[in-house]
Amino acid sequence: MQQMISIKALAHAYNQDKKINFDDWQVSKGEQWLLLGNSGSGKSTLLHILTGILSPSTGQVEINETEIYQLKPRELDRFRALHIGIVFQRPHLIKSLTIQENLLMAQSFAGLPENRNRIQEVLESLAISASSHQYPSTLSQGQLQRASIARAVINKPALLIADEPTSSLDDQNAGTVLRLLKEQTELNQSTLVIATHDQRIKEAFTHTYTL
Amino acid sequence: MSPLQISWKSLKSKPLSSGLNILLIAFGTGILTILLLASRQIGDKLTQNSKDIDLVVGAKGSPLQLILSSIYYMDNPTGNIPLEDAQRLSRSPFVKRAVPLAMGDNYKGFRIIGTDSNYIALYQLKNASGQFWKKDFEVSIGASVAEQQQLKIGDTFLGAHGLTENTHVHDHHAYKVTGILQKQGNVTDNLILTNIASVWKMHEEPQHDHADENEHEHAEEEPAGNREITSLLIQYRSPMSVVMFPRMVNSATQLQAASPAMESTRLFSLIGVGIDTLQWFAFLIMLIAAVSVFVNLYNSLKERQYDLAIMRTLGASRIKLFRIVIEEGLLLTLTGTIAGILLGHIAVELIGSGQESSQARLSGLVFLKEEIYLFAAGLAIGIFAAIIPAWQAYRADIAAILAKN
Structure with missing residues (x-):
């Protein structure tokens, strides 16, 4: 099976005294993984490395069979836009843009033509199509989280990464977000990695990588 | 996006x-x-209005006022000058062209200027309709005057004393429009031009008027006597005149010579x-x-x-x-x-x-x-x-x- 993530001999030094080493890790295409670890264990650091926004001190990182830190900065930006979708703990949509414009922006940054049908399709699959012309400040927390998932999957990324997506949610909402992430992953035939210290969702995954 | x-x-x-x-x-x-x-x-x-005018000669006073009144028609004249003196200066070898100006009246704020054919040549005036004045009390009006006052060829109007509106009306003589000038884009658009004799006669006592005044020809054909005009616009004959002529006017006569270029520069510096x-x-x-x-x-x-x-x-x-x-x-x-x-x-x-x-x-x-x-x-x-x-x-x-x- 084709590999989506492969890290080898990976380490990141925050400074001279603090360095973190990561075990080698291979994730196959279409798998769903949980990245577990306590606060300060290096989850976010690993996610930043996987998404190409933090260069590791040593080691090799391959995403979708591309050694991403061998890419030039502009190529890495484009690679990220086309192959990786990220969902953050807080939705953090751009406040000055409507939901639809937030999604159009994601298409534009990937260098893709504007595709409003695709936006409508994604928003409908997440049950927020009625809010497409609303600004983030007018939406509920649940709607915002759905919109942030929509933004992450709009370009059909091969790898969907979520950083603590359920930590600040109650059980019901955490369950919904988790369901939506899994649904979208399957819909787009993507690979899912969720970084969390939230023990509530541990049972929903068969693959875990612990830090 | x-x-x-x-x-x-x-x-x-x-x-x-x-x-x-x-x-x-x-x-x-x-x-x-x-x-x-x-x-x-x-x-x-x-620049446009003072183009081709090298010097203005008028009564002693503020040179800037003389320029403003005689070229831009924006201030009161410094006074009058004897016609005889003006004619003598006009004949000077330093002078290529001398244009006499006689002012004192207006029609609804538009100044009535007594002058001669040299003024037409100086500003290269052309008629849009009608012809230039020939007899006393005939006038050629600027394009803006015609437009704003709705005047046309053959219309008559009464001038008023002074240079601003709402002053005493000279009701013993009416001016007749014989020509409307083409738009020039300069000060002449706002002027009413006639011969100098009309301006003089307008200010004479009515009983002194001749019954057949319309038969009179231009003022310059009459003897100067005690007649006065307001100022004289001068074009030099040669560059040497620039040095000699103003000095001669200021020192040898009771008149004042003012240079438009110099006064405009002074005005701009102020x-x-x-x-x-x-x-x-x-x-x-x-x-x-x-x-x-x-x-x-x-x-x-x-x-x-x-x-x-x-x-x-x-x-x-x-x-x-x-x-x-x-x-x-x-x-x-x-x-x-x-x-x-x-x-x-x-x-x-x-x-x-x-x-x-x-x-x-x-x-x-x-x-x-x-x-x-x-x-x-x-x-x-x-x-x-x-x-x-x-x-x-x-x-x-x-x-x-x-x-x-």
């Missing part, structure tokens, strides 16, 4: 601070536009102090506007650090973030600059429509190529104000920003 649209949306989401920045820039640009338009139009009018002060004031406002745009963008950047980091995770390159911030600065300053230029033109048009003196009326409908410099200044201020915030956006460590949040 281009970077420009993102920038525009960002500005729209902060209407108060964006509006204040635009207002500041518009205010500074507006003042500069008004100064540019006014000084250029005044300068052009001064006005120039005010213009300079206003210009510095406008520059100061522009500087404040630039600082204000910088502070706005800098603070906004601090608030939007996470937004920009999110954009990077969505694949926006560093250069795209740089563009978004720079374009925000440019949008602010260019909107302000365009608004300022438009406001400047509207203000000049309003000032022009409220001006009493039709000779120097300003127009806001004139666009100068120098206004492109105001656009350039707007661009420069936008880039200057946005460059540091844009560089910070470019250099932002997104991993650190995301970790902090």
